[in-house]
Amino acid sequence: MKKIEAIIKPFKLDEVKNALTKIGVQGMTVNEVKGFGRQKGHTEVYRGAEYKIDFLPKVRIEMIVTDEMVVKVIETIERAAKTGKIGDGKIFVSPVEEVIRIRTGERGKDAI
Amino acid sequence: MKKIEAIIKPFKLDEVKNALTKIGVQGMTVNEVKGFGRQKGHTEVYRGAEYKIDFLPKVRIEMIVTDEMVVKVIETIERAAKTGKIGDGKIFVSPVEEVIRIRTGERGKDAI
Amino acid sequence: MKKIEAIIKPFKLDEVKNALTKIGVQGMTVNEVKGFGRQKGHTEVYRGAEYKIDFLPKVRIEMIVTDEMVVKVIETIERAAKTGKIGDGKIFVSPVEEVIRIRTGERGKDAI
Amino acid sequence: MKRVFFPLPMLGLLMANAALAAESAPALPKVDTGDTAWLLISSALVMLMTPGLALFYGGMVRSKNVLGTLMQSFMIIALISVQWVIFGYSLSFGPDRWGIIGDLSWFGLSGVGLAPNPDYAGTVPHQAFMIYQAMFAIITPALLMGAIAERMKFKTFVVFTLLWSTLVYDPIAHWVWGTGGWIRKMGGLDFAGGIVVHISSGVSALVAALLVGKRKGFGTEPMALHSLPMTITGAAILWFGWFGFNAGSAIAAGMLSTSAFVVTHIAGAGGALSWAFGEWIYKGKPTTLGAVSGAVAGLATITPASGFVGPMPALFIGLTAGIFCYMAVMGKNKFGYDDSLDVFGIHAIGGTWGALALGLFASKAINAAGNNGLFFGNPSLIAVQALSVVSAWVYSFVVTFILLKILGWTMGLRVSEEEENSGLDLSQHGETGYSF
Amino acid sequence: MKRVFFPLPMLGLLMANAALAAESAPALPKVDTGDTAWLLISSALVMLMTPGLALFYGGMVRSKNVLGTLMQSFMIIALISVQWVIFGYSLSFGPDRWGIIGDLSWFGLSGVGLAPNPDYAGTVPHQAFMIYQAMFAIITPALLMGAIAERMKFKTFVVFTLLWSTLVYDPIAHWVWGTGGWIRKMGGLDFAGGIVVHISSGVSALVAALLVGKRKGFGTEPMALHSLPMTITGAAILWFGWFGFNAGSAIAAGMLSTSAFVVTHIAGAGGALSWAFGEWIYKGKPTTLGAVSGAVAGLATITPASGFVGPMPALFIGLTAGIFCYMAVMGKNKFGYDDSLDVFGIHAIGGTWGALALGLFASKAINAAGNNGLFFGNPSLIAVQALSVVSAWVYSFVVTFILLKILGWTMGLRVSEEEENSGLDLSQHGETGYSF
Amino acid sequence: MKRVFFPLPMLGLLMANAALAAESAPALPKVDTGDTAWLLISSALVMLMTPGLALFYGGMVRSKNVLGTLMQSFMIIALISVQWVIFGYSLSFGPDRWGIIGDLSWFGLSGVGLAPNPDYAGTVPHQAFMIYQAMFAIITPALLMGAIAERMKFKTFVVFTLLWSTLVYDPIAHWVWGTGGWIRKMGGLDFAGGIVVHISSGVSALVAALLVGKRKGFGTEPMALHSLPMTITGAAILWFGWFGFNAGSAIAAGMLSTSAFVVTHIAGAGGALSWAFGEWIYKGKPTTLGAVSGAVAGLATITPASGFVGPMPALFIGLTAGIFCYMAVMGKNKFGYDDSLDVFGIHAIGGTWGALALGLFASKAINAAGNNGLFFGNPSLIAVQALSVVSAWVYSFVVTFILLKILGWTMGLRVSEEEENSGLDLSQHGETGYSF
Ligand SMILES: Nc1ncnc2c1ncn2[C@@H]1O[C@H](COP(=O)(O)OP(=O)(O)O)[C@@H](O)[C@H]1O
């Protein structure tokens, strides 16, 4: 099992979620984050004072998937989240050793 | 050392935290997330228009624990967070290579 | 590649970000979290009733860096985030298997 | 007692008007533009208090219950307004039956026209008096709901509100303010509703807190207020509206309304000071919630006395109100019942102390149509006040108790445990308060 | 019709004043303090409605557009106030040309002084009437903007607002309320702006929604309201202000203003009740958004009728308003155009129903300067009302259509897709609403 | 100058009243209901401005300081209300000593009754005038606090506020408005507080910003406003309340109050427009914060002039106010002191420009009890105004400087660095603003 984390543009969340459910992803956990990256922030002006805002609103999706799904999930996210403009975000893949479903106590793949 | 992540129902947070401190867990980091899963969302109606809300409020607990603690921590979370109803959430376990306490510079187990 | 997670005091965020960009870190993702740890919370009093607040506001920084950068990044965070008082926070290092830049489809180091 | 709260010299005039009105209604020229302007704007101010209260309460609940809390106040505005124009006003202010209730001859506002009714207000249209009183009937049950925040079933709430207004508020309003009401005839004084509004709602709130029971997790989980700025905003609106509540109760713009305005402001300030400083001394820090709670306590307490006492007594009343109500709220934390937003501790205690305090400080020099209190040489007033207060306590307690018991058996008072977990917003209204 | 909305017996007096004023201006003693106090506070109340509307709307958009939405209302206050004192007031209320527009002889308020103008208001300074009317001119385009929330280019918005006020609002106000206006002369009644305010903005809103087009993601993505408590607060402020809007339109404090005040409150309550209960029956849950929307519907609907009908007709009008507007809003969801905050469904429908309903329920017993409706024996009024309504619909539709077409070609109506994604706050104003 | 701001023809009457009152107090029939209604509602409006200001400021701080900011305003309401009725009113408006201060003969409001005091207001109860003035005394120190937001020690704040009101506000109020005050006797004009309120607070704010020092992180960390919608709501409440502030200062409902009302609204609109468009041109985008700041600038600037100038001068004053204050605020960014919420840039500059501008535009045609300005043929007024302004600047600067120096040595002005990090809410009040 792997953990796939995707940092995407907020307005892409629905598209990505729909694309993922279509390929059979049944669960994910999402939260709002602020991203710093190549996409430069913007300047906000409050009463003449300029504030450089380096952190931009992004959405982080976290998903545990079986090893077989990894490639498909990545592809799907890439397709759905892409605008081609800087700041589209990243996907990170990392190892997960165990998954447990609290309700049933199921372990491993069954728990996903 | 392992990282244990638990996605639970928000109103269970206090119970889980108390149960964990009782078994000796001394630190954890928590944030609010939105969960998508088997537990189907609900419909909100605004001026007659129905919106399907797929994402439900959940709380995510992240904890680094020593290898010995892993089993106990998982059991404790399972017990405290369980309602038996769909949507109780998941626990994920993944490897951690190093932990550092910023204040002291301690490394490894001492830093937890 | 490694994932470095740092839990720090909120008012240190700008300092840490600036220190990291100085050593060449080009991206990071940040979110607000609540931390429970040795730093004891405080008591809030509402109409005479006392509430023990165990969770304190913290900021979580997540960063994927190349293996070579790990040590430097950790040192930098330690330096910038340290006040020497309890509650300064932690740094966690964990493995990452793949990184993808959504915009270009780049993989691995190039995608960071 | 409202009828006579304008300068006595006008009284003769009013009677004359009344006579005239009887002969050749509508007696157009008798309406005073300044008095009418003041009563209308006061009505608007008191109307605004209920949304103000909604914010005051709404900020104190958890965010999953914010809409449920706001909705209760908003629905009460809608429900009781309709109840009032259909039969509530008639029950409260209509022709007296046995000193305890008005009859239904003003059903659907029949006979409640635009010409002044000198029984209540000789210089403004009768309907202006009616709508002003409507706002009082509205805010009273809205106050009550704070005691059982975050757990009441919406359907039961609707039925309860209608019945409570009809069976508790309307009779007590009649006793105290209606022509022929027994407390009024006995000489019991309540300028702007310490008994009618604050005692009735505060005592009923205690009953409700006891019968509906504690919130799930009360005492074990922190139930942090979700937005103190919302609560503070609500308190500010309440203070603003309270000028209409108290000074408007003079039903005229002049010396009496000015006096009521001034003492209201002073008592609000006094309550805020003493509660905040009390906390500072006792708990180490002055809180904003304490300051605004103290202000509300001071304002509630001066309410019955506001047309009878002068500025320095008002300062004393305000300062003591902050302390007494703070102590009452601390007491709750000892007794362990869940009067969630402290309706009893603030409104029942405040209303009671204010109604008694006017028995000490009232002066005919302020309001010739009132009476002198103990410190102005008349020890009997305080006895009359005490009897009025006790009657309102007992009646509110008993009727609310019976009402809630019956509703508990028939409809159920509380949402299910699962609904309580997910919050009133979602479970009762299918909505979410915020989505930042 | 405003001129004659105070007790008829005063009319002779006013004419006398007028004569006097002509002879020896300024005719100081003619200003009534009570009437002036009432009109000034009413002006302040109506002014407050536009920020209230801003909150009402602001809570309904996504948080990335909250400032853009609030800014529109705030900018309209600034822009139209200046437009109004420079030439808008003159166009609307200045000396009549051909029954369709005022001329520019009151440019820059020249000739609009502090002495009463008996054409419009005999007991208050002319400038008081002028500034009161300014507040109506302000809120009308602000209402309109709800239809095209979250996507309008700010620069175009500024130009559109100025032109729309000048070309749509000012003429219609003149027709209905200006001395010599053709609808007024025909006997068409609109006490406080059902036609002038609600129909003009509501119909134009529909045009705007059609021409500006749907929001990106409309119908496919959830567009959750970012803060219902903000919306509820806004609705409460609107209700509060509406007392000034309707009861202030009597331009005097007395029986007529009282009557308007009372029916306004009742209709608001009725609308809230019927919308919320309608939802409860039809969709299973009463929502807070439904309750406040219903209140606004009831208040908008009673507006044209508020000085002409009694309390029970008002209750009927309020209850039906909640149902009709709810149905209209449901209809929108079927037709699929994106009138984002339902300006058409609430204001055009409400204003229309109110303007027609007064043709049924109006009574000279309430307002001798008004007329009797169908149920009081005069079937002709409803025909006059229908003609007035249709004229306002057609005129608003056509002129707004042409205006937006031209602006679309020249300046562009919408922000770019990318700007829409990042939100109006950042793209149009370089700001962020919240940072908790 | 307040005494004489009602139509001159009434003055004789008032004097008569005064005589009568002396003979047979209380002289009941002399109180005008319309004037009293207007003054009471104006008092309520001005009272509401301080919570409005709290929101205006509260939205501009970081969320960890929101309660600390709101609490300052709220506590000031409580503290200064009590100070005022005990001795502040007597110092400001009581019997004159040497032209510079009132004596203590009105201590505890003794002698301040319900009969009119023709020195200040002949047609309303004396206490109505007193409570109206209380609201001005309250808002002035609340304005000041914006300069040192997010870092003041609460304990010191309490002491400072009481001393500052007593030593700075009360004397200046006496000079300008008290019977016998030297500026008033000299002929210096300040209709509603440009000098008394805005210059005194604005100049003191600069001193406070300099002595208290910059916020930790100022200039290096972004200090994002935590809720612009809160700020905008506050600005709207301020605007609403300002009608009471300026038009209420006529102490009567009539032509003068109408004129003040109208010019207030116009100047607010003008300020909003010019600041927002100034930014648009200069920085590329019009901001909502700019629009509301401009409105406040326009409103503050018209304040001293509001009972003396006509609509078109008001438009000019408003437009220039927006530009001048915007420039002043930009200037701050250059000089680098941390007047956190721009009290100096807006209130000191606005108040000064307004007090001078009335020397240009004042006209006896608007207010016979005022004077003509330069453009109406009287060049001397501007000199008198300049002297009044300079005196208020110097006095405020010096006394506030000494006061803060002493408090700095004895109690300390700032919270500790750690407390500043965790925020005022937690460190000073043990509370948290939000918990969504
Ligand atoms: N090294 C990194 N570690 C963690 N998050 C990153 C990293 N680099 C970028 N991100 C996240 O991805 C987002 C997009 O990255 P950015 O460099 O702006 O554009 P792009 O995705 O087009 O390369 C950032 O806002 C940040 O949230």
Ligand SMILES: Nc1ncnc2c1ncn2[C@@H]1O[C@H](COP(=O)(O)OP(=O)(O)O)[C@@H](O)[C@H]1O
């Ligand atoms: N594959 C997954 N990856 C990440 N989070 C998941 C995954 N599946 C479920 N979750 C999280 O767990 C929560 C509960 O899951 P759900 O399927 O609704 O119920 P249950 O836990 O009873 O199986 C979801 O709301 C989501 O936050």
Ligand SMILES: Nc1ncnc2c1ncn2[C@@H]1O[C@H](COP(=O)(O)OP(=O)(O)O)[C@@H](O)[C@H]1O
């Ligand atoms: N075992 C842990 N797992 C995850 N987060 C932790 C853990 N221990 C501490 N933290 C996080 O680090 C923060 C600081 O830890 P704390 O024990 O209070 O002080 P210190 O960093 O000085 O040891 C906590 O608030 C919490 O967010």
